[in-house]
Amino acid sequence: MFGSSTGMQSKTTQDFGERMINSVVTQSLRHLFSRSDFIQVEVRCSPPSKLLQGTVDSFRMEGRGLVIRQEFETAEMMFETDAVAIDMAAALRGKIRLRQPTQAIAQVVLTEAAINRAFQAPLVRQHLEGVTDEALINLSGGEPVTFRDVSITLQPQQQVLITAKTDLPNRQDVPLQLTAQIAVEKRRRIIFAQPEFLTEGIPDSVRSLSARLTEGLASVLNRMVDLERFNLDGVILRINRLETQGQQLVFSGYAQIEHFPGAI
Secondary structure, eight states: OHHHHHHHHHHHHHHHHHHHHHHHHHHHHHTTSSBOSEEEEEEEOSSGGGGGGTEESEEEEEEEEEEETTTEEEEEEEEEESOEEBOHHHHHTTOOOBSSOEEEEEEEEEEHHHHHHHTTSHHHHHHHSSBOOHHHHTTTTTOOBOEEEEEEEEETTTEEEEEEEEEETTEEEEEEEEEEEEEEETTTEEEEEEEEEOOTTOOGGGHHHHHHHHHHHHHHHHTTOBGGGGOBTTEEEEEEEEEEETTEEEEEEEEEEOOOTTOO
16 A cells, blocks of 8 residues: 555645646747747656656657747647756756757648748848849849849649739839749749749740849849748757648748747
């Protein structure tokens, strides 16, 4: 009977420890995002007694409706860490402090609608407005060129259709459109490979001009999407692959976790 009581107390302590770590990690992760519809964290530790020494087999986080830096929406995000060593004294104070960095496999899902809304974000607009590439200002009489109404349509096999408009001093509302293969470069840059100008629907009077401006737009887009600009507090994201799935763009890769937000 005494042994049974001791065992129950030990299990109760371990259950409390797991619930506490779950709660603290969940609250820490919420601080990574401007908004979140749902975040769930699961601590995996076997045997559970390892938790008392601050050793965890893995954390698994699943989230939906997550917003980064007020304006960049992710439909879903999942990551699962390698083994983690945490400071239990800090955990008891409501903070998760890693004793050493850890890695996690990660998956991020973006919707086509959210990608298009992101083109209105100041961090993105600054790369599309007042562009002074030589090839573009040669077409505009030396004036900076601004691309607007940029829209992406996801297509099968990692293909995308991109449309936009621009204005020149002597011609307004020049339509631009291209197809490209969306790809990953150096695990951190998103590029639009093999861009191809589409003539369909482009008036003959501006077709040649539109083709050259479209080439300039592709160049701007190819140097714009660098994950270094979107790293979360203490988390560095890297992409191994991406694929289009209907109206979703799915990234698979890993995250290097240096620290949890608010823990340093």
